[in-house]
Amino acid sequence: MAIWIRPELWLRVAIALAAAYGLFFMDNSLTYFTVQSNLVALAYYGWAVRHMITTGTVTSPAPRLRGPVVYWLAITGLVAHFLLNNGANPFPPLVGGDDLIAEWCTFALHYLVPALALADWLLVRPFRVTPWSRLPLWLLFPLGYGLFAEFRAFVYPDYPNPYPYFFLDPTRNGYGWVAQQFGILALEFAVLAALLLGLDRLVHRKTLASAETLAPAETLAPGKGSTPRGE
Template structure:
């Protein structure tokens, strides 16, 4: 019972730090194996696909892969279920959620990715499996990691502009590269960055609209982290009050 209480108390402090444990014990914890799954999902998606680093999809999955590989090393070396650099974890979570939502809603118009897994040539099916991992499996797994695993309550509202600098910088760099190097392959990786049909004014409006949506998404990421901690604290308080009442009634 003492260990459970210690773990519960850890949830209530900023960052939700867990008590140290032996390296051997870490290997038995679901948190470690969940993060192994994230690494496998992102890694397999990257090596089986045909995308290059000009795509935000690839860049965000590389960030996730690198972060969670470092997390696994940190967890084993320190004997903890906590992921390191929790505010960087929040940034990685935001970027991979942007990838998943833009792919599903903007690029695929809400269409199911499943038919492509079994139809078409072998190369087409492999690409479909890769995109399923990069656009769906990895974002969902990272979101669940953010919601359910430690550390908690470590993100701050002031992190939002820092997190958003990367996707905005990506858009700016894409436009600059396309202007300076007109023969660069995949000058405009996404249609909403291509001014050919509608002009730069239209592209600017697309970027503004997406920025507003990304701000909302970033706020949701921070809010879920902080709200989840408050809900758990309230639940523990209610449970503690109920236990005290039961003991007093005896």
């Protein structure tokens, strides 16, 4: 029963429920990176909840997979806030919007799930399980998503909503401009990945330091483990 009172379990339950709410209580399309990243989050954290309940331990299944999941959700939140919403306050629509269910679903997918996943990344062990060499692999999904969107729109020009995000749309400024956006975003995404890995290592270091500080000092029995003076 101890696992049921662990905050780590309920944090992951909250992530899975928030993702499920945002995905299934409004119309969504797999065309969007937001939907894809939240589906991955729902699958991973749902699996993590089941794993914790089954084993009765605070552990992360496939811990190296948790990093990219958090990373893709961070991209979702940051792109939505700064590029799509121009940094607008996301809270007023939650109480004054025309469709409150849709507003709350959008908030869950763009803000709540990424924020909770980041909290899980910084608060729940294990830490420092992902090497720096994995960083380029994290980039494959978001960059591959963009390239596939361009390919799909080129092959199927009548595809509904062929360019789900403005920075993928070449109809106004051409493919050269889109390529420039790809380059800028790739650099920013790489910096974001490095930041997440750096935070992971910082938390690991502080956790070790705290453990050493709280550990009781070893006491040596007389005549054991010490060298008498003069010898």
